[in-house]
Amino acid sequence: MKVKSEVEQAVAVASNMQDSLSSGDTAALNDSMNRFSAHTNAAYEQTNSMLWSVAARIPYYGADITAARTAVTAMENISTQAMPALKQASAALNMSDVSVNDGTVDVSGLTKYTESLQTADNVIDDAEKDVIGAPDPHIGQLAEAMEKAQNYLHTLSGMVHDANVAVQVAPKMLGSDGSARTYLILAQTNSEIRPGGGLPGSWGVMTVSNGKVELQPFVSGGKIPWFTDPVLPLTAEERTLYTDKLGRVAVDTNFTPDFPRTGEISKAMWKAHSGQDVDGVIAIDPVFLQNMLKVSGGLTLPDGVTLDGANTAQYLLNQVYIDKSEDEQDAYFAQAAGLSFQHIMQNAKDGKAFLKAVTTSVGQGHMKVWSAHENEQKLLLNTPISGALKTEASTPEVGVFFSDLSQAKMDWYLKRSVSVKFDKVAPDGADQYTVHVKLTNMLTQDEVGQLPKYIVGPFLDGLQAGQIDTAMYIYAPAGGRLVDWKSTDGKSYDGVTMHNTLTVGVKKFVLNPGESYETTIHVELAPGVKTPLDVYQTPQVEGRTD
Numbered sequence: 130m131k132v133k134s135e136v137e138q139a140v141a142v143a144s145n146m147q148d149s150l151s152s153g154d155t156a157a158l159n160d161s162m163n164r165f166s167a168h169t170n171a172a173y174e175q176t177n178s179m180l181w182s183v184a185a186r187i188p189y190y191g192a193d194i195t196a197a198r199t200a201v202t203a204m205e206n207i208s209t210q211a212m213p214a215l216k217q218a219s220a221a222l223n224m225s226d227v228s229v230n231d232g233t234v235d236v237s238g239l240t241k242y243t244e245s246l247q248t249a250d251n252v253i254d255d256a257e258k259d260v261i262g263a264p265d266p267h268i269g270q271l272a273e274a275m276e277k278a279q280n281y282l283h284t285l286s287g288m289v290h291d292a293n294v295a296v297q298v299a300p301k302m303l304g305s306d307g308s309a310r311t312y313l314i315l316a317q318t319n320s321e322i323r324p325g326g327g328l329p330g331s332w333g334v335m336t337v338s339n340g341k342v343e344l345q346p347f348v349s350g351g352k353i354p355w356f357t358d359p360v361l362p363l364t365a366e367e368r369t370l371y372t373d374k375l376g377r378v379a380v381d382t383n384f385t386p387d388f389p390r391t392g393e394i395s396k397a398m399w400k401a402h403s404g405q406d407v408d409g410v411i412a413i414d415p416v417f418l419q420n421m422l423k424v425s426g427g428l429t430l431p432d433g434v435t436l437d438g439a440n441t442a443q444y445l446l447n448q449v450y451i452d453k454s455e456d457e458q459d460a461y462f463a464q465a466a467g468l469s470f471q472h473i474m475q476n477a478k479d480g481k482a483f484l485k486a487v488t489t490s491v492g493q494g495h496m497k498v499w500s501a502h503e504n505e506q507k508l509l510l511n512t513p514i515s516g517a518l519k520t521e522a523s524t525p526e527v528g529v530f531f532s533d534l535s536q537a538k539m540d541w542y543l544k545r546s547v548s549v550k551f552d553k554v555a556p557d558g559a560d561q562y563t564v565h566v567k568l569t570n571m572l573t574q575d576e577v578g579q580l581p582k583y584i585v586g587p588f589l590d591g592l593q594a595g596q597i598d599t600a601m602y603i604y605a606p607a608g609g610r611l612v613d614w615k616s617t618d619g620k621s622y623d624g625v626t627m628h629n630t631l632t633v634g635v636k637k638f639v640l641n642p643g644e645s646y647e648t649t650i651h652v653e654l655a656p657g658v659k660t661p662l663d664v665y666q667t668p669q670v671e672g673r674t675d
Contacts, residue, residue, distance in 0.1 A: 135172035203256035324530035325383030349459035388516025392499025494668030522655035528604030537586035608655025616648035
């Protein structure tokens with residue numbers, strides 16, 4: 130009970146510490162570090178006593194003692210080795226050494242934190258592995274404390290690792306060494322969802338040198354001619370799941386939820402279309418623009434429409450289809466994306482707020498980055514900004530992805546919720562989780578006749594105006610499996626296949642206005658994996674919620 134109390138207090142203090150790191154409150158950070166060390170040291174002294182050493186040899190309950198000692202030792206290592214390094218790198222974590230001015234993003238000041246962040250990253254990663262690998266306690270109080278320590282370490286490890294990668298990669302990708310970089314920007318339309326986000330309706334090119342960002346005019350993805358053959362060889366799995374349009378059609382390059390693959394295909398497609406080579410691909414959407422316009426202030430487009438930090442997503446994903454004719458829409462999107470991005474870069478003066486908005490967008494899945502430079506991509510791969518499918522059993526993730534089959538713009542009205550919670554330990558010792566998905570067509574039947582066909586359709590035989598035709602893909606964790614699937618229509622998945630070594634269940638359904646579809650899926654992790662299950666899903670938009 131003493132150890133349980135000290136560990137729980139240390140975790141509570143550490144959670145506050147993360148807030149202090151993010152806010153740059155040095156005084157609060159120092160106070161939190163001191164209190165964390167005090168609680169950790171008290172727990173360490175208790176578990177390092179002769180009594181605990183003897184108790185660890187007791188059959189059955191000795192495993193509980195070993196588990197507790199492992200967790201406390203891991204936290205002691207964080208206290209004595211990682212925390213001093215994090216204190217040195219606190220400016221990197223709260224981005225106070227980043228500036229944005231007149232279209233230039235200066236991150237050169239981050240390089241001095243490379244060594245400190247690498248040290249903290251290594252120590253915390255080792256600590257998390259030690260705690261996860263410890264025996265499962267039989268005593269309820271210890272099991273509860275261990276779970277809290279695991280969850281905290283999982284969060285802290287991700288936060289520090291992402292910061293470590295950013296400090297290593299950002300200066301290079303922004304040309305801080307004087308080199309010039311060129312990136313392809315995919316501006317997505319989430320009102321027609323794809324597994325990786327939305328239909329990539331506008332394509333633009335951004336050049337960067339010494340942090341100075343310059344943008345060329347966007348072009349409509351629909352204006353890029355379809356290719357007769359895929360621009361890169363596609364696997365049989367990709368052809369089965371996503372058809373060869375994945376590699377032939379510009380607006381279908383993110384049929385796959387694996388963004389590094391979208392990056393490779395988009396780069397090759399742009400090269401084949403324009404002759405221009407790029408150093409990487411960046412995907413953004415109207416929610417990203419809205420987050421950034423909160424920082425830079427609003428923008429008035431040539432037609433008098435103002436986009437700002439509150440209305441951008443709704444206007445570009447819904448209202449524009451009401452206000453503009455079909456002939457105007459492609460050019461309008463390209464113009465809005467280009468002008469918004471340019472406005473943001475020219476008017477965002479607060480570097481910290483700028484990067485906070487970027488971080489928020491990345492966390493929500495509204496910004497993804499792929500680098501054509503292998504050494505950079507290797508670092509990016511295990512961070513949220515990469516949008517990569519996780520194929521290592523040690524980092525379990527369930528994928529929940531959706532793709533519009535209607536060819537209308539109805540997904541603004543598609544309300545989605547996805548939840549994941551621990552269920553039980555299966556007979557084979559694998560952890561089992563429950564995944565619950567609910568989708569509702571929020572459009573009313575009365576609205577169907579009031580909205581343009583471009584929004585409600587139908588564009589395909591067999592559909593009626595206002596219906597939403599959707600494909601759902603559930604990816605099992607690496608090394609794990611899909612256990613079962615129960616849904617409101619009483620049917621299981623339509624088929625099961627493989628993609629990138631992962632098991633995938635596929636389900637297609639049509640929702641009438643006001644209709645819902647719910648499904649509950651049980652998934653298992655690979656046996657022996659105790660890391661908490663993460664969820665990777667098609668990015669959410671604000672949309673119609675009531």
